[in-house]
Each structure stands twice: as structure tokens, then as C-alpha cells.
Amino acid sequence: MSECNLNTFETAWCPGCGNFNILDALKTALCDLKIEPHKVVVAAGIGQAAKTPQYINTNGFCGLHGRAVPPAAAIKIVNKDMTVIIDSGDGDTYGEGGNHFIHNIRRNIDIAHFVHNNQIYGLTKGQASPTTDVGHKTQVQPIGSVNIPMNPILLALSLGAGFVARAFSGDKEHLVSIMKEAIKYRGYAFLDILQPCVSFNKVNTFSWYNKRIYKLDENYDFSDKHKAIEKSMEWGDKIPIGIIYKKEFETYHDKVDFLKDDKALIDLENISSQSLKEYINEFI
Numbered sequence: 001m002s003e004c005n006l007n008t009f010e011t012a013w014c015p016g017c018g019n020f021n022i023l024d025a026l027k028t029a030l031c032d033l034k035i036e037p038h039k040v041v042v043a044a045g046i047g048q049a050a051k052t053p054q055y056i057n058t059n060g061f062c063g064l065h066g067r068a069v070p071p072a073a074a075i076k077i078v079n080k081d082m083t084v085i086i087d088s089g090d091g092d093t094y095g096e097g098g099n100h101f102i103h104n105i106r107r108n109i110d111i112a113h114f115v116h117n118n119q120i121y122g123l124t125k126g127q128a129s130p131t132t133d134v135g136h137k138t139q140v141q142p143i144g145s146v147n148i149p150m151n152p153i154l155l156a157l158s159l160g161a162g163f164v165a166r167a168f169s170g171d172k173e174h175l176v177s178i179m180k181e182a183i184k185y186r187g188y189a190f191l192d193i194l195q196p197c198v199s200f201n202k203v204n205t206f207s208w209y210n211k212r213i214y215k216l217d218e219n220y221d222f223s224d225k226h227k228a229i230e231k232s233m234e235w236g237d238k239i240p241i242g243i244i245y246k247k248e249f250e251t252y253h254d255k256v257d258f259l260k261d262d263k264a265l266i267d268l269e270n271i272s273s274q275s276l277k278e279y280i281n282e283f284i
């Protein structure tokens with residue numbers, strides 16, 4: 001790859017939105033890793049973050065609300081040499097897409113999943129999302145959110161995810177480094193990215209995060225699951241960022257016999273269009 005330029009068009013995000021750094025970080029990570037654009041698919045559902053496939057010059061898939069994971073999983077299963085990245089928001093991933101998020105972790109398909117977590121529904125103008133803190137007032141929750149916020153890091157750990165990390169959109173260099181580790185990881189890599197929504201979340205702002213976040217230091221042992229669970233529950237005055245847990249184990253392709261072939265499923269010559277048709281007909 002000569003000069004790496006993954007830019008596309010102007011974005012429709014608000015000036016100052018935390019999404020910009022995440023998009024830039026994703027482009028930088030892919031360029032640094034020298035992954036050619038035609039070897040990448042970025043999949044998303046619906047939301048502000050889910051516009052990302054339209055703003056990056058790679059293959060892309062924009063699904064229904066909450067439905068980024070199924071197409072991404074299907075793409076990776078049949079085309080194992082493709083780098084598959086899901087890039088979507090907290091509403092799309094943890095709310096509408098919660099079921100897919102949970103069950104994809106159990107499968108351990110080799111996908112990197114980046115969640116722009118702004119603790120609000122930005123596209124629909126600021127309703128509480130699954131990660132909104134209790135007491136956070138919005139235009140439609142004037143008395144404050146009363147629901148217990150989801151802890152996506154703890155949830156991913158509890159379901160056996162092998163790569164669980166958190167980063168902050170306000171620290172792009174660190175974010176790039178974690179994205180690169182997630183993309184290189186063999187298996188499902190989950191990265192929750194704290195992303196201030198400057199228009200509708202007036203609580204969890206860049207300065208709110210800057211006062212609280214700290215990086216896990218080099219002595220932190222990310223192979224220690226008990227420690228990772230402890231870290232996952234730190235929220236409030238101190239919020240850790242970095243790779244919280246990492247351990248490699250069998251991926252979906254390792255576990256399913258007919259996917260173990262060196263060739264990707266789409267390249268296998270013994271699958272004729274006729275047999276594919278018969279296969280599809282079994283499901284309709």
C-alpha cells in the first residue's frame with residue numbers, strides 16, 4: 001500500500017463531537033497496520049457512530065438498528081482473511097443490539113468491535129441509553145434516569161470474552177494503540193470507547209472524563225481475570241482505560257470443522273452455485 005488515505009466525505013457530526021477522534025484513530029490504526037482498504041469491512045447499525053462506514057474508505061455495511069453484529073459475523077465466517085470491524089454506538093450495541101452483542105461473545109468470531117459509548121442516544125437527540133448513569137437528567141427523563149446502567153466491560157468478561165478493553169476518545173494516541181491490539185487479536189476483541197456527545201450529554205464531558213480516567217500501567221497483569229473483574233467495576237471518581245483482560249483461546253473457525261480449511265469458505269471450489277442454492281433453500 002503506497003500512501004494510506006482512508007478519507008471519504010465530510011461528516012454530519014456536530015463540531016467537537018468525540019466521534020471525530022475515534023474515526024481518525026481507526027484510520028490511523030488501519031494505516032499503521034498496513035491493512036489494505038479492500039481487505040477491511042467496517043459494519044455498523046444505526047446511530048451517530050454507525051455513520052462511520054460512510055466516512056471511511058473501506059468496504060462497509062450499514063445494517064438495521066442494533067444489527068451490526070450478524071452481518072459482520074457472517075462476513076468473517078465465510079471470508080476469514082478479511083479484517084472485520086464493527087464500529088457502532090452504545091445504543092445500537094448494548095440496547096437494540098444487546099442480544100447480538102451477548103451471543104457473539106460466546107462464539108468468539110475473529111472480529112474487532114469498537115463501541116462509541118457516549119452514554120446517550122445522540123442521533124435521536126439525547127434520551128437515556130443503556131449506559132446512562134442513574135440520576136442523569138435528559139429532555140425525556142426530566143427526573144433523571146432511574147435504571148441501573150449496564151456495565152459492558154463486566155458483561156463481556158462474564159461471558160468469557162478474550163479481549164476486553166476501554167479507551168477514551170480524548171486520548172487519540174492511546175486509543176490508536178488499543179485499536180491496533182484489538183485488530184491484531186485472534187478472536188473477538190471488544191473495545192468500549194468513552195466518547196463525549198457535546199450536544200446532548202452535558203454531564204459526561206471531555207473535562208468530566210479527563211478528571212477521572214487513568215491508564216492501566218505496565219505492571220497491570222491483563223491475564224488475571226479476577227483483577228480484570230475488579231477493574232471493570234471501577235467507575236465514578238476513577239475510571240481505568242487500557243486492555244483490561246486479554247487471553248487467546250479457540251476461535252469460531254478453530255471450533256467448526258468445515259471452517260478449518262486454509263482457504264476461506266468463499267474460495268472453496270467444491271461449493272457450486274447449485275449447491276449454494278440448495279443450501280439457501282433449506283432456510284427459506
Ligand code: SF4
Binds near residue numbers: 018122199
Ligand atoms: S449529537 Fe452528540 S454524538 Fe451525535 S454528532 Fe452531535 S455531539 Fe456527536
